[in-house]
Amino acid sequence: MVFSHRLSYRIPFCSAKQARIAQGSLQPDPTLKPSELQAVYTVDDNVLTITFDGVSERVIRVAANNTIENLKTVIECLEEFEIKSC
Amino acid sequence: MPYYSLGLEGSANKLGVGVIEHPLEKIAAYNQANVLSNVRDTYVTPPGEGFLPRDTARHHRNWVVRLIKQALKEANIRPDQLDCICFTQGPGMGAPLQSVVIAARTIAQMWDLPLVGVNHCIGHIEMGREITGATNPVVLYVSGGNTQVIAYSRQRYRIFGETLDIAVGNCLDRFARTLRIPNAPSPGYNIEQLAKKGRHLVELPYTVKGMDLSMSGILEYVDSLAHDLFQGKKNKQLIRADGSKVTVEDLCFSLQECIFAMLVEITERAMAHVGSREVLIVGGVGCNERLQEMMGLMAKDRNGSIYATDERFCIDNGIMIAHAGLLAYRTGTRTTLEQSVCTQRFRTDEVFVSWRED
Numbered sequence: 223m224v225f226s227h228r229l230s231y232r233i234p235f236c237s238a239k240q241a242r243i244a245q246g247s248l249q250p251d252p253t254l255k256p257s258e259l260q261a262v263y264t265v266d267d268n269v270l271t272i273t274f275d276g277v278s279e280r281v282i283r284v285a286a287n288n289t290i291e292n293l294k295t296v297i298e299c300l301e302e303f304e305i306k307s308c
Numbered sequence: 309m310p311y312y313s314l315g316l317e318g319s320a321n322k323l324g325v326g327v328i329e330h331p332l333e334k335i336a337a338y339n340q341a342n343v344l345s346n347v348r349d350t351y352v353t354p355p356g357e358g359f360l361p362r363d364t365a366r367h368h369r370n371w372v373v374r375l376i377k378q379a380l381k382e383a384n385i386r387p388d389q390l391d392c393i394c395f396t397q398g399p400g401m402g403a404p405l406q407s408v409v410i411a412a413r414t415i416a417q418m419w420d421l422p423l424v425g426v427n428h429c430i431g432h433i434e435m436g437r438e439i440t441g442a443t444n445p446v447v448l449y450v451s452g453g454n455t456q457v458i459a460y461s462r463q464r465y466r467i468f469g470e471t472l473d474i475a476v477g478n479c480l481d482r483f484a485r486t487l488r489i490p491n492a493p494s495p496g497y498n499i500e501q502l503a504k505k506g507r508h509l510v511e512l513p514y515t516v517k518g519m520d521l522s523m524s525g526i527l528e529y530v531d532s533l534a535h536d537l538f539q540g541k542k543n544k545q546l547i548r549a550d551g552s553k554v555t556v557e558d559l560c561f562s563l564q565e566c567i568f569a570m571l572v573e574i575t576e577r578a579m580a581h582v583g584s585r586e587v588l589i590v591g592g593v594g595c596n597e598r599l600q601e602m603m604g605l606m607a608k609d610r611n612g613s614i615y616a617t618d619e620r621f622c623i624d625n626g627i628m629i630a631h632a633g634l635l636a637y638r639t640g641t642r643t644t645l646e647q648s649v650c651t652q653r654f655r656t657d658e659v660f661v662s663w664r665e666d
Contacts, residue, residue, distance in 0.1 A: 247413040292410045298373045299414040
C-alpha cells in the first residue's frame with residue numbers, strides 16, 4: 223500500500239522508560255481504516271516517534287489530533303503518579 | 309494481605325473509579341468484598357440534548373486522572389498495594405471507552421500491575437450479586453444502552469431475551485428529550501418523577517416478540533402523542549374518560565407502565581424456564597421504583613423475591629468493574645496491552661465465568 227501523505231511527531235520524554243510507557247499505552251489501538259491510514263510508533267532512548275502515513279491530509283489530521291488527546295492523558299498520568307521524578 | 313483492585317468505567321456518560329477489597333479465601337456471604345471507594349463524575353448535557361461520543365470522551369479525559377487520585381485517597385490505598393487495574397472493555401461508546409483505557413494502560417505500566425478487561429454487563433451482574441446476596445438470580449439488566457434478561461448456566465451468563473432495537477433507558481431518555489427535561493442523574497429518572505403524578509393510562513403499542521422486545525415503535529408513538537399535545541392538535545387518545553385533557557404526566561406514566569409490563573413479562577418467562585425464584589435488577593433504569601414495584605408483585609406471585617441496589621451501584625460505576633475484574637484476576641485472567649483494545653460490541657455471553665463453579 224502506497225500512501226501519499228506523511229506526518230511525524232517526535233516527543234521527548236524525561237526517560238526512556240516514560241517513552242516506552244507512552245508507546246505501550248498508545249500503540250494497541252488500531253487505526254479505524256488500515257487501508258487509509260497507518261500509524262507506526264518507535265522509541266529511541268527517551269524519544270517517542272509517531273509516524274502517520276495516510277491517503278489524505280484529512281485522515282492524518284483526524285488521527286493525529288486523537289493521538290495528541292490520548293498523549294495528554296498519558297502525560298498527565300506520568301506527571302501525577304510518577305513516584306520518583308526523572 | 310487481602311486483594312485490592314482499582315476499576316475504571318467510562319463506557320457512557322458516567323466516569324467512575326472505585327477501589328475494592330476482597331478478603332482472602334473464597335468470596336461468599338460470610339466473606340464479603342469491601343467497597344473502599346466509589347467515585348463518579350457524570351457528563352451532563354443540557355435538557356433536550358443527548359451526549360455525543362466525542363464530547364463524552366473529552367469529559368472523561370479531563371476527569372480521569374483526578375478521579376483516580378480521589379479514589380485512591382478515599383480508599384487510603386497506595387498503588388503498590390493494588391493487585392490489578394481493571395477497565396471496561398465494552399460494550400459501550402467507542403471514544404469514551406478508548407479515552408479511559410489509555411489511562412488504565414498508563415498506570416498499569418507505571419505501577420507494574422496487570423490489566424484486566426471487564427465486560428460492562430458482567431460488572432453490573434457481579435456487583436448486584438455481591439451487594440444483594442442473591443445467589444443464582446435471573447438478571448434483568450436495564451440501562452441507557454442495554455436491555456437484557458440473563459440467567460447463569462454452566463459458566464456463562466446467557467441472554468434469554470433482549471431488545472431488538474433501542475434500550476429501555478434510551479427510550480425513556482429520548483422521550484425526556486422530547487419533553488425537554490434533563491436526563492441526569494440516571495436514565496428515566498425525571499420521567500419517573502413525572503409519572504408519579506400521572507393517573508390516566510393511554511394505550512400504547514405492546515411489543516413483546518417471543519423472549520425479545522422492541523421499543524422504537526413505542527417511542528415513536530408516544531413522541532407523536534406528545535407533539536399533538538404540545539401543538540393542541542385534536543387526538544381522541546388525548547382525552548380522558550371524563551372528558552378532561554391528558555397531561556404530560558399521564559404520558560410518562562403510560563410509557564413506564566407499558567414498557568415495564570413488557571420487561572416483567574419476559575423476566576417472568578425466564579424465571580419459569582430456569583426455575584429461579586430470584587430476580588436481580590441491575591443497570592441505571594434499575595433504580596426506578598415503579599419497575600422494582602411491578603417486578604416485586606410478579607415475583608411475589610411466584611413466591612420469589614426481587615433484589616435491587618441503590619444508585620451507588622445501579623448507575624454505572626467503577627467499583628463494579630473493580631469487583632468483576634478482581635474475580636477474574638483471582639482465577640487467572642490477565643489482559644495484555646495488545647489485548648486491551650476496547651470494543652463497542654461485547655456480548656454478555658462471550659465471557660467465560662471462571663469464578664463460578666455452580
